[in-house]
Amino acid sequence: MGTSGVLRSRPAQGVLLELGLSSGPDSAGSSGVHPSSSRRDDGDLAMRETMRAVVFCGEGAWRIESHPTPQLRTEDEVLLKVERASICGTDLHILSVPPGHPATPGTILGHEYVATVVEVGSGVRHLRPGDRVVVDPNITCGICEYCRLGFSNMCENMTTLGIFRHGGLAEWSVAPAKAVHKISSQVPLDRATLAEPFSCVLHSFERSAFVPGESVAILGAGPIGLMFLMLYKAAGAYPICVVEPVKFRRHMAESLGADAALDPSAHDVLREIKGRTRLGADIVIDAVGTLLPEALWLVRRGGRIVLFGMNVHAER
Numbered sequence: 039m040g041t042s043g044v045l046r047s048r049p050a051q052g053v054l055l056e057l058g059l060s061s062g063p064d065s066a067g068s069s070g071v072h073p074s075s076s077r078r079d080d081g082d083l084a085m086r087e088t089m090r091a092v093v094f095c096g097e098g099a100w101r102i103e104s105h106p107t108p109q110l111r112t113e114d115e116v117l118l119k120v121e122r123a124s125i126c127g128t129d130l131h132i133l134s135v136p137p138g139h140p141a142t143p144g145t146i147l148g149h150e151y152v153a154t155v156v157e158v159g160s161g162v163r164h165l166r167p168g169d170r171v172v173v174d175p176n177i178t179c180g181i182c183e184y185c186r187l188g189f190s191n192m193c194e195n196m197t198t199l200g201i202f203r204h205g206g207l208a209e210w211s212v213a214p215a216k217a218v219h220k221i222s223s224q225v226p227l228d229r230a231t232l233a234e235p236f237s238c239v240l241h242s243f244e245r246s247a248f249v250p251g252e253s254v255a256i257l258g259a260g261p262i263g264l265m266f267l268m269l270y271k272a273a274g275a276y277p278i279c280v281v282e283p284v285k286f287r288r289h290m291a292e293s294l295g296a297d298a299a300l301d302p303s304a305h306d307v308l309r310e311i312k313g314r315t316r317l318g319a320d321i322v323i324d325a326v327g328t329l330l331p332e333a334l335w336l337v338r339r340g341g342r343i344v345l346f347g348m349n350v351h352a353e354r
């Protein structure tokens with residue numbers, strides 16, 4: 039497959055990509071098989087020497103190009119056939135000019151993906167070819183002081199698939215076995231690919247020490263804000279007030295059960311939320327990344343604020 043020209047347009051947030059196999063000049067070859075590994079090798083999963091991949095080409099640039107199909111290098115890795123991958127806000131930050139997040143040029147992007155295990159290294163015991171998995175893209179060392187304190191999210195040697203190492207916006211991907219999690223084959227692909235961002239939302243939810251019946255204000259109704267909404271709704275929050283300037287997203291929030299979807303350009307948000315909660319919200323979520331001052335106004339005394347978003351370019 040030839041390479042397309044360098045694309046400088048930004049991909050739309052939330053778009054799901056599927057890089058299916060197609061027959062073409064690349065499809066005739068087959069690659070070597072790791073000698074001491076277990077692999078399933080049939081029809082749709084047949085390997086080729088090259089694959090299509092979305093590659094980060096340096097500041098503001100990416101392209102879909104032909105890339106060598108990855109192979110296992112160590113006994114604790116797995117080879118994955120990517121089923122579906124999604125585009126994260128972080129990908130947009132990586133591709134913005136100037137970049138809002140670092141990444142290694144030449145890396146295959148994509149850190150939110152669902153895949154089928156095709157081959158496992160000889161040291162892998164908990165996975166088999168054919169297993170369906172989601173990927174935890176943050177690869178931690180397990181031995182630095184932070185890892186040993188139990189804060190692997192602060193690992194001093196962390197690297198990330200799809201940002202600093204090849205990721206899942208490709209037909210195939212190699213990942214450490216410890217980074218993949220088996221899931222049911224019943225979970226629809228479009229949902230399964232959101233496991234990584236949802237796990238971050240769930241972690242924040244747990245840290246917010248929520249008690250059923252508490253009130254929640256969610257600032258920003260993008261995919262992350264909406265996930266928070268669904269989670270707090272299912273957990274019994276009331277009322278849940280969403281603040282979002284984009285009409286489409288406000289409607290989405292209402293359809294997902296928000297008790298109020300407020301347009302900050304048309305509403306006195308502080309008054310609206312105090313009117314519904316009297317003291318202020320028990321929990322305020324900043325799902326934008328720049329709204330700590332607003333969160334401090336909206337939260338009740340002794341309440342909790344979740345700072346979820348990261349947005350170094352946001353204008354205030």
Ligand SMILES: [Zn+2]
Pocket residue numbers: 126127128149150234235
């Ligand atoms: Zn992400």
Ligand SMILES: [Zn+2]
Pocket residue numbers: 178179180181182183184185190192193194195196
């Ligand atoms: Zn570490």
